[in-house]
Amino acid sequence: MSDDPLPPPSPNPAPGRPTSRAAARTAAVIPAAGRGVRLGPGAPKALRALGGTPMLVHAVRAMADSRAVSLVVVVAPPDGAPEVRSLLDAHALPDRTDFVVVPGGDSRQESVKRGLDALPPGYDIVLVHDAARPLVPVDTVDSVIEAVRDGAPAVVPALPLADTVKQVEPAAPGEPEPVVATPDRSLLRAVQTPQGFDRDTLVRAHETVRDDVTDDASMVEQLGLTVVTVPGHEEAFKVTRPLDLVLAEAVLARRRLNDGF
Numbered sequence: 001m002s003d004d005p006l007p008p009p010s011p012n013p014a015p016g017r018p019t020s021r022a023a024a025r026t027a028a029v030i031p032a033a034g035r036g037v038r039l040g041p042g043a044p045k046a047l048r049a050l051g052g053t054p055m056l057v058h059a060v061r062a063m064a065d066s067r068a069v070s071l072v073v074v075v076a077p078p079d080g081a082p083e084v085r086s087l088l089d090a091h092a093l094p095d096r097t098d099f100v101v102v103p104g105g106d107s108r109q110e111s112v113k114r115g116l117d118a119l120p121p122g123y124d125i126v127l128v129h130d131a132a133r134p135l136v137p138v139d140t141v142d143s144v145i146e147a148v149r150d151g152a153p154a155v156v157p158a159l160p161l162a163d164t165v166k167q168v169e170p171a172a173p174g175e176p177e178p179v180v181a182t183p184d185r186s187l188l189r190a191v192q193t194p195q196g197f198d199r200d201t202l203v204r205a206h207e208t209v210r211d212d213v214t215d216d217a218s219m220v221e222q223l224g225l226t227v228v229t230v231p232g233h234e235e236a237f238k239v240t241r242p243l244d245l246v247l248a249e250a251v252l253a254r255r256r257l258n259d260g261f
Helices: 055-064 081-089 108-117 138-149 199-208 216-222 242-259
Strands: 025-031 069-076 098-103 123-128 154-160 179-181 189-191 195-198 227-231
Touching: 025 055, 025 108, 055 069, 055 081, 055 138, 069 081, 069 108, 069 123, 081 098, 098 108, 108 123, 108 199, 123 138, 123 199, 138 154, 138 195, 138 227, 154 216, 195 199, 195 216, 199 216, 216 227
Parallel strands: 025 069, 025 123, 069 098, 154 227
Antiparallel strands: 123 195, 154 189, 154 195
16 A cells, blocks of 8 residues: 555557557546535545445455456545555455555545546556445446447446436425426436546546536536446445445345355
């Protein structure tokens, strides 16, 4: 575990020769600087225990489980980088993957940018993954990477919606909200992470887009580029509220029972 800059991976491509997407190396950035107030009082959301292990550790392992991911950059709370570094040092993580911890910023967007800035040369595919999605299966991670390798500038895992969605007109707190439209559910998707990007595209998006956004793919959309989806997974849900934590504990317990540990 280190917070020092990593040397470029070798061998490097010859000068002037573009890196093949099929051979491109992949790094993951995990913003984990948020407080997660909807989960209730206590430690920052990413440090809450899930099955006795902090959610952040589960999320890091989920990225490192992919053999394509050789570097994970964890973006810690601005004043919590030493704590996060010690936390990761205390848990068994795959030897084939390097880990770096950097302090985050005041917003998710700024934190992701700091994670990007910490990447050494030689990593041409970047995943951005929510620390609050600790149980994403490795098959989903690999599907995102493969789609970027196939030429997509930005890829998101997504699921069809199970519920009908209503568009409403905002109303005063406590007042009923008038429905103004019912979008066609078949054209809508619930987006998950990790989201995958061609590195140069994601860097350009963070240098160009100044709007406050909820995910990195929407920044790429604002560049006028196409974002594509791959199938998401129901276990890649985001742990946001106390009930989500109960569900995550149940999923983890079932996995441990099935895996025999």
